[in-house]
Amino acid sequence: KAGVTQTPRYLIKTRGQQVTLSCSPISGHRSVSWYQQTPGQGLQFLFEYFSETQRNKGNFPGRFSGRQFSNSRSEMNVSTLELGDSALYLCASSLDPGGLYGYTFGSGTRLTVV
């Protein structure tokens, strides 16, 4: 059974550019959540999508946005990149909304903004 697939694994962007990250959840999982992981802050919740609808949103600026497609695949977009956006972006999928039966995380996309 394939796990959560995130692409690309690594990305280097210039300040001011925009970036789109992709996440394919485990087959049958309809909930996809995104987290930002940094050494100082740990994992910070960005947003959750369930059945193509944003269910919850964390405390991030509007430059961070996402969407979910009918096949449950999700994309996250960051516009006008800042140096502080450099982080590991993790996607997690779950059967149920909210991941109460456990999230399955992908290996992440390492974004470096220069």
Next chain:
Amino acid sequence: QQQVKQSPQSLIVQKGGISIINCAYENTAFDYFPWYQQFPGKGPALLIAIRPDVSEKKEGRFTISFNKSAKQFSLHIMDSQPGDSATYFCAASKDGNQFYFGTGTSLTVIP
């Protein structure tokens, strides 16, 4: 404001010893407390979880102890092995909404 505070930041334990990681939370409405284990280059993986209606949950060598009145919970790893060397995150959530994670504990088990 950090909703879940985790300590210590790093921990070194001898093989066969007990590893203990502690977390404290602020929101008494939290109703689900999982622990995740993360190896380098991988995403976190669910290790064990507890709800506030029980004070302890054990799965193999891993035990969660939960103290509702103190708003604290901890992970105990018995008979720690070098393969347990990883970063551990505690987390909390309410009603299946967003998870609040601790800042992580880097565990090193020395052979």
